[in-house]
Amino acid sequence: MDGLETLLYEERDGVAIVTLNRPDVHNAFNEQMQAELRRVWRALRSNDGVRCVVLTGAGEKAFCTGIDRAETINTWLDDPNAVPPTGIVSSPFQYNDAGVNINPKENDLWKPIVAAVNGMACGGALYMLGEADIIIAAEHATFFDPHVTYGMVASFESAHLLQKLPLGETLRLSLLGSNERLSAQRAFDVGLVSEIVPAGELMERAMWVATAIAEAPPLAIQGTLRAVWNAHETGRRQALAQASAFVAMGTQYDNIDAGQQTFKAAKRKWRLR
């Protein structure tokens, strides 16, 4: 992937490693990073060499701190006639949201995303964490949403958090703004994070998870991913009624055959979590 300036991009063992790389502004996303993320997510849909993605931030201080205010809020405030790149365009019903650009699932990428949270994650970072499939955090990572403190409604962020957190935790985090940060430990306890590791082991652990996923037949992985997110949005009975369609689409001779060979082969190494 050539020509990326705000992201680092690397492919290793079937895994694409996407690193938000604006550490001087805590990996906040400006317009360019938004455009580059959109380009990467779109390109990965048709890249059969990539079966899983690791998303992280450069440095140890921050994963991402949301939208780059220096670029977006200021231009809007300075010039009342300017059309904001993100925000209300012409009426309250015409709205440009950053999620269209930065979110993997909004860009219709249905390959698993493993987020390796290497530090602070706040505000718009919660868009990407809401659409990540597996979140691993360094011990010092923190999570918060300062919107209300700075006079802004937190609606997209809280909607994403609700996919991963219980209602009470989502409300507390969203309503307390900058006054409180969620620790990696509490995030683990309530299910936002599935594993906590020392900062020095974060990428190693994320790559273990991503590589294990990349080894499995991709059609089975993508079918499973779609089935779970679909079920998350529908009632239990409806989800079960639709499940056989996902199994049928995910069942092809090649991948079942490869899988059954794996079953017959030597015992697999597994770890306990």
Place this chain on the structure above:
Amino acid sequence: MPDFDTILYEERNGVAWVTLNRPDVLHAFNVQMEHELAAAWQYVMRNDDVRCAVLTATGEKAFCVGIDRAETIEGEELAAGKKPGYVTPWWYDDPGRRLGPKANELWKPVIAAVNGLACGGAFYLLGEVDFVIAAEHATFFDPHVTYGMTAAFEPIQLLQKMPLQEVLRMALLGGHERMSAQRAYEVGLVSQVVPSAELVDTATWAAEAIASAPPLVVQGTQRAIWMAREVPRSMALDLGYLYTNIGTEPEVLTENQKQFAAGRRVEWRLR
């Protein structure tokens, strides 16, 4: 009572004990076991003496390891371009139609006592029980993707009990990672972890405590909760009036309120 070969069935103090009993294949279910489980749940439904059920398995090694591959995954069928279980792409005879209590419309509480390994199709059962108690050495995983199969029914069942991310992690990592009883407890799949030797006693205590309450209010409460998971909050609250109404029997209410007024309380424990 129906005859069973692959499961054990017993009734004690208002509780039906359904015990998977194919220990030589770690309690994998074959077609016979599917049909016997369906018969057992339907028998429990019609049997007024039974007010609660416990589902467990013999031995200490495994609770259930899902479908018995030896019987179902036919290499020749696949090689010929056919998908096992599918008559047409839209007509699939899934074992889930027979295995679980809810698939059989049994609306009496079922408690699972997980006595060891639970993987793959075991989640059909765990997803449809009302709560799960596990032995300390129990582990949980779903190997579907590792063996080239889409995991759809199993994680959908798990979504009824676990947060989204834990479901995704288990489904996507396949055979590479197992969830400990401790993590299963932390994220809500399991409501209590006990030493292996205390598993049966703990399940007995919980099941008999439930069986001691008036059955219609227990069933109404159970149905109200499962209903509320599938509909928006405002609709669930509207329907709440109906469930309260259907579950209220004036005589039972009067009798139990007398106990309350007399200061009589059951012995309770703290969890």
